[in-house]
Amino acid sequence: MERSKSLLSVSVRCALLASAAVVASTALSSRSALAQSPSSSLPPVTVQAPDEAPRPAARPKPRAVSIGARAVRASSIGATAAPPVAGGVQSPGARAPASLTVPTTEQARREIERVPGGVALVPDTEFKNTPANTIKDALGWVPGVLIQQRWGPDARISIRGSGLSRAYGNRGINPLMDGIPISTADGLFDLFEIDPTAYRYIEVYKGANALRYGANSLGGAINFVMPTGRNSPEFEARIDGGSFGYLKSATSVGGFAGPFDWYMTMSAQREEGYREHSKTDAERLNANFGYQFSPDAETRFYLTAGRWRSEIPGEVTKDAALTTPRAANPVWVQQDQQRNIDSVRVANKTTLRFDETTVDFGAFVLERHVMHPIYQWLDFHVHDYGGFARATDDRLIGGFRNRLITGVNIQNGTIDINQYWNVGAAVKGPLAASYLWKSQNVSAYADNSFYVLPNVALVAGAQFLHAVRDQQDRFLTNGDQSGRRTYNPFSPKMGLLWDVDSTWQVYGNISRSAEVPTYDVTTFASPASTDINAQTATTYEIGTRGRRPDLTWDISLYRADIRNELQCLTSPSTPGACTIRNADRTVHQGVEAGLGVAFLKSIFAQEDRFWFNVAYTYSDFRFDGDVTWGNNQLPAVPAHWVRAEVLYKHANGFYAGPNVEWMPQAFFADNANTLTVDPYALLNFKLGYDRGTGWSGYIEARNLLDKRYISTAIAVEAATAASALFNPGMGRAVYAGLRTRW
Template sequence: MQNPSPRLAGCLALCGVAAAVPADERQELDPMVVTGSYSLSRSFDQPAAVDSVDRRQIAEGQLRINASEALSRVPGLVVQNRQNYAQDLQISSRGFGARAAFGVRGIKLLMDGIPASTPDGQGQAATFNLDVAERFEVLRGPAATLYGSNSGGVIQMFSRDGEGPPRIGAETVFGSDDLKRNHLYAEGGNAVGNAGFVLDASRLDTDGYRDHSAARRDQTFAKLNLKPDDDSRLALIFSSLEQDDTEDPLGQTWEGFDDDPRSVTANAVLFDTRKSIDHQQAGLNYERRFGDATLQVNAYAGQRSVLQFLAIPRTAVANRLGSGGVVDFDRDFHGSTLRWLQPVSGVPGELSLAFGIDYDWSRDDRRGFQNFSGDRLGVKGELRRDELDTATSLDPYVQANWMLGDWTLLAGLRHSNMEMEVDDHFLVNGDSSGSRRFEKNVPSLGVLYAFTPSLHGYISAARGFETPTQAEMAYAPGLVENFNFDLQAATSSQYEAGLKALIGRWARVNAALFEIRSDDEIVVAEATGGRTSFQNAGRTLRRGFELGIEAEFDERWSASLAYTRLSATYDSSFESGGEIIDKGNHLPGIPASTLFGELVWRPLQGIAMGWEGQYRSKVYVDDSNEAKPAPSYAVFNWRTQFEQVSGPWTFRQLIRVDNLFDRQYVGSVIVGDSNGRFYEAAPGRSWYAGATVEYDF
């Protein structure tokens, strides 16, 4: 492996152009956000770490395939593209969610205010459709706890409204590993601006960088936005995601990765590990003003079906413990939010109150089967699990936002409540039916002081609450077949201090120090034969620093930087799988340092060229810290986008090269894998090219 230090220095130098002398024309870099305060306000005025990623950053020169493209620029987040469409992205926020073996947990995912996370905290970032994204808002720290349990951070995507003259477009992208992506869209609004629509459909095909990692992904999106009158807004939204027989390359051992990063374990091919997903969701957002007050309502419902074939050996399921090697479930889900925003008159300053209640429900008709039948492997065999798992949350909350001279107070209280019910229909190995309720009052408080109009400082504190997911409760430790209803929710005390600075109209700087003390951290107890059980591990301690810089030097040059330093350790010893995990060990899956830098040059109208650099320090892969850590790396990307306009026609072309220096590195890790297959390789040098044609009516 190469020494990353020179490339880290290069990445820092790339962003060091922030010392350049600004030109006369600058762009405003203080975005308006709603995440955190529930009402539209400047991020600069919030006593919280909240960042916005705008449409240009999401789309310009990007493939718009994975949310990692947009979110890597946010400090505090670690977003790893696993190069595995069967398992989704890995996302952690200040260490929350780093242990997730699949999907996203510990972070609240929202799209247009509608949850992309289940009540127990499991989410899917693949449901984010970057083709229609207007912006992402990312909230970290104490203020995020007001979004309920499993809100170690909040990532919210907002789709754009249809507006302006109607237009249609078609796009095609192709590149390394036989990647092909075709995209069709239509959008627009009426002349008076009270109605609009967005229609979007795309298909992605790829052979994947690693062996046995081919995928096809179909996404659709439809939105109708209306203004019934001057005081109300309505949006109707539908989205879908379909993946059939997406190949799962699994993790690889260090020896296997080092010998051939494209390789997979033999069991991945032997059992033909794969996953199929069929997801549909519909929702509505309604907002109406009543004088100075505002009523906000959203409601949603959907269905998700998953069929997954794992590589659990036949001998591991012969003892009739575990749910076999095939996961098969159909999930129905629905929910709603009712929120009232009320300004308060007759008091000094500007005081606004938010009263709300969130209701979320999901039910999994879950079955497990052996992954063999006779001598045939990788097929659906004998039934091994049959149950209904129901998760319900009903959370009332209140929040106050008070601006008083140079001071701003943001305070809130939420009663977080989640119940998990299990109705076991497979009684051969005993009845695992039962229920467990988790509830806690979660307070949050933040205070901001404006030293000057362009320099703000804040402090904040909160109590957090993280319930176990259905997957974490599925098995109790030991040779018993039962749900782990004894698993406790993890709690945390979070503290944060930050500075926000605006340098004229050309630069924004955000910096934050934070500390998180957690009790009853949820960790692996045992992992054998495809059967993983979890336990509570006592105390953990996370301390860190975040720095974000956005700069628009002039109309031609811009740059950004996101740096995170995080120390995440166990603050007490505990036993796991018969092994003592010492106090002071590092939490696995969390790099100590991450850095993202970007420099963009727009020499002429219609041309944008960008350079990206990313560094990540080494990552421990298990609680003992004894297995080989994933080494540090630094990679660089280059992109150029061209645009031409001719009458009603617009043409765009894209050229992109990722991993310019062809670095071999581990892009993500599978924490605590019992087979020692912790490592997932990132691609070497990869190229992409695309073209778009659009017609405006």
Template sequence: MSIRRFHAPWRGVAAGVLILAAAQGAVAQPVAPYSPQQKKRVPASALSSSAHSSGTAVPGAPDGPQSERITVTGMARGPATVRPAGQTTYSAERSSFGNQVGQSVADMVVTIPGVSFVAGNGPRDVVVSVRGSGDRQSYGLKNIQVLEDGFPVTQPDGTARSDLIDPHAYEGVDVFQGPASTVYGNYAINGAINFRTRSGADIHGLELGSDFGSFGMFNNYVTLGVGGRSYDLTIFGSDVRGNGFTANSSYATSTENVRLRVNLTDRDRLILKFVNNVTDAFLPLRLSLAQYRLNPYQQGCADAASAAAGCATVNLLVNGRYGATAALTPQQAGLGRFDRRSIVGLRWEHDFDSRTTWRNQFTYDQRHIDQPTSVASYVGPYNSYNASSDVTNRARLGATSLTSFGGVSFDYLDFGSQTYNVTPAGGATRGGLNGTSYGHQWNLGARFQEDWQFAPQWHAVVGLGGTYSDLGAVQNLYRYSAAGESMTAITANRFFFNLAPEAALIYAPDRDWTLHARVGTAYATPTTSNLFVTPQGNYGNNTHLKSETSLGIDLGADWHPFTGLDLEATGFYEFYRNELVSQSAGVNTISSFTFNAPASQHRGVELGADWTPLRHALPGGRIRLSYTYDNQVYTDYTEVLSGNGLSRSFDRGGKSIPGVVPNFLNARFLYDQPDGPLEGLGGYAEVTWRSDYWLDNANRLRAPGYALVNLELHYDPPKRFGWVQRLHSYIEVQNLANQTYVAGATNIADVLQADGSQAGAALLATRTGSIYAGSPRAVFGGVRVRF
């Protein structure tokens, strides 16, 4: 495992330029040049064969590998690695997830401070959160911009999903935390994530692998990599299948991922990116807390008529249009997802000279969904187009360095979707047309940033970004009765303009300390899907939503008190206006609804530690810790509850925002034998802890926390063993104590009782549409061979 923290730029920064990162009206940002006094050693695994970096030794720096402090802030060539200057950034490298089963993106980010995850709708649809960005969501990656090798994976409506991520394909992941719209534009309200695939030069051949284990899981994958001075090619493909540990959760997912770099001339490069993913999965229903306690894995739920206690059912219209309903289990109804995602991107990079680089990028992204997930089935394509252009210049102002960046971008999404009622006929049979939605969203953005190293130990960063957004859609709602059919049209035409200034200051007094302070801002507009779901969870008019904005302050320090110990700490305080919050109105409704909370605050602390306690006696032993405290509260929000012919207003000021996990900790105790007859043998014991958290705005009902213990053992034979060194094998035990735990819980709506009071925890615990259980004890193994 390897976590590298970047407040960027450290004094060990590589001189270079960031590759274009065009994501939702966002473009890449430059990197400040490194200080000439800093030592710079970068292992081959950290850079592609074409990456350029340089540096000199620090006088008096201790010798030996334990003294190396590696920070890569940008690459003039090679895979896109976006590290915004001044922003709190953590990275996880392949060494932290490449030796294990790697079922989903959760395995890649579990060790990163400030990052949490919950179960989404499908085997790899993990909801990843940066400082709580998506904890309250039921699917996807929300309120963050997601990129892969610098190409956008977030569509113009702010939607990104993790289904297409197979960890076997990646070299690492970088997480940029806090408000980030200056660089990344719309929806970067909590930050951004950049996934880095492996380089062909590092692979240098063919790899074949298989993972297998509990619940019928089997993943076959292949990686081909070749590279030279003028080209680099990586091709990855995988096919994973399993039965799932919950009833009605079998799945089959295939992924193809390609990256090609070609140096046309000494000054021109082309980078081609292609990703394709097909997900075919059955889906269980989310449970109420009471159902979860009775039957977390929904066993004995094949038939509603004879279902065991704790089974979830969905009420489907018998004739598919109106009138009587029938309760069916997910198996009977045939609930599931069949989705395809295809991304093609091309980037041209041109060096005008050694100091100035121009980049142009275009990406086409189609997301096609077929999702009978509840009472309704959603069908339709979402086509997006993303283009951007930017220029980065690295200049000298006397004895100081100034990196200037400016760019523009445009992205466009057009969609046409239909929603059908699901009938009780089984096999997710479609009934009457419930509604149609046709529309578009586009974002036009511009931004600049100046990164000035005004003294050997100081950097100052200022920047400004802005985005103009246009949302237009028409939703046609169909209603049926014995008298006939009617149609109602709802039109939304919304325009938003948002600005995001930022400033940061970085001070590195010596090689053992780096201090940074940052003030950042961000924004996120509503999406068209938010505008058409009412607080009752049905299709209707919700077009009054406003953009959410945030102002965040980060104060942090990295400290290297002695060889073998690295400590990181960051405190953050963020002020939100019109925060967009979503919650479920129940399993028998169309979808979650979204509302604006006028004012809220997010505050917390992120801590990380990497310690080799017995550096001489036990050099292969290490301890890695990450901890995050995330406290999010409403400061101005009055909620109106209606029911039983009554309406009442309740002040939520001071209440915790539901769905946000306030404490999460990951601790790994690792050992890798560095030499001797057992060289290459290693493993770790891991503890992951999450505290309980609120599920409703009134803070009446909590989702229980949990603590899991995982074990992993792997073997990579040393090179002296000849052809045997081409083999890699591992075995992993997850949830060793076989704990039953909540892997994902969406927010639920509070209930107004007949006497005008709010329902308590006992009644809220019976509200469905919230909880997915996590996996019981599971054992996995795998082998990989290199040619």
């Protein structure tokens, strides 16, 4: 029987075509009435409540402008940086020349809103007044970004179903720090290096909307951007503490002198853990040093270093997760499973401006040592290196504005890995395997926006990737598992962006994406596994975003038709490990919606108000006529995910209100759709005070009703009640923090 297409599938495709026709006809008919600005001044759309307080400006404080309920610094878009001051440290009242290498928050907002697709920019004012422990504290309010906590600071992050079956680590998203890759060369990344206290803002590019950085994975890219000495406080310190032994301290300094500027932040955190055998501690350093040769030339060096020591409690059965959630898997305890990482990354980025053209180029090197006793004792060294060059040309062609971005990325690396048997209590036994993994990645991309009208842009782009995965087996007792595979995917994109007026946009796009396998599985263990193909997808997307004085919205609908989806499926015989397999045809489609509405204004004081904010993600991910699984749902992801809050905000910086996290429908843990994760709802509450300068503080309570629930599940082919696949969610917790800056 012919399978019927889902309503959302038909809606997305038809709406995409209809929107293009409506945009073209409506825009053409209203051309004379539109402003002639080449790009709108659309204010930012965020999913969380507006900032708790205005950010203090760098010395001195520039004039603030009001946009809705948020006060932001006046934009410096288009302004020419002031020339460097010769010699000496600037006086407290001196104005720092703008940085070329690192855009301000407002510049980044204007830039990201030129993308005809799902994007988000999250300023630090939305995550600094939180425990700042995990990436969920920073990005948990962005619709479409699913973050499922495993234990402590470790979590699975997925955008539009990227890497959704991962049992450990993450893939399918290109993580960047100031536009420079932080994943290993084969595409795998850990979250421990991400310190939410270290960034000025975070950019989220969903899917092929990340073409600006040459990324073309299903999940897109996340770019973590540090402050510089030109826009940071001279000194900032904070301390956070809370339940289950959580304690974190962080200190940062910044400044500038003549053409030099510097910023450095250091943090240390400890956590005993909600579960048995889940203690973690981490220390992180993030720093950058800039030199401005002239108003049109600047270079910046980056240094990041981290140390992470953690115990792993392991997955348990569904019954154990709900009845004894604080207990660890006894096998994990007996083996003393851990993840310990030391890493250092050094990078440079240089920006040159030539009239209408801006060029960015740089290089990076990463050294990482991973000591990882699990069912085997993994000991490996990662050495990655690469470079990038990107040119942005914005000029008039025949009287029409045209904006072209072209670039080249190189990311190569080796992983030297030895695997030993774990004979118990994290003791190395005999050698079990030894490999040298080599990855090569060279990509070239282009993204062009041609403004057929001052407020309507046609966008076209493409990326070509040449990737090599080479494995040299140095332990031949169990046979030679050496192998080499080359991938050459080509990914085009086309779209349309319409600035309806200065407060809202409509967009649509069609794009291709491609992902090659990572090395965290035995890719060449058998002849069959050498046939693992790159995952490819064609994605259709339409959406709108905007901001009015008391209303914000951000809505995207998408459908991705995927071929050879890379599933990471855990084997019952080796829990904690997974094997990559290509699914035949799958579909990922959904809705990403954020809404903020102000109400009950000036109730207790002038200019106070209540805000209702909601972030909703609908994910319909399923097989598409699979020989074995038919049209079953794909495992490990909820169909509906809702975060909502009512937040009172006073003009003096006080805020308070409840919020909920709600998963209203069960999801499956296996391809066979036999074992489910039950729905749940969590009640939380927060209050705080932040005027943007001096002292600030917060108190936040989570899971007030101490609900027992499952936060994440690993995926298998077919599960039973005895399958140990689940990580229990954290119980009732309270956190508090203080911060000062000047």
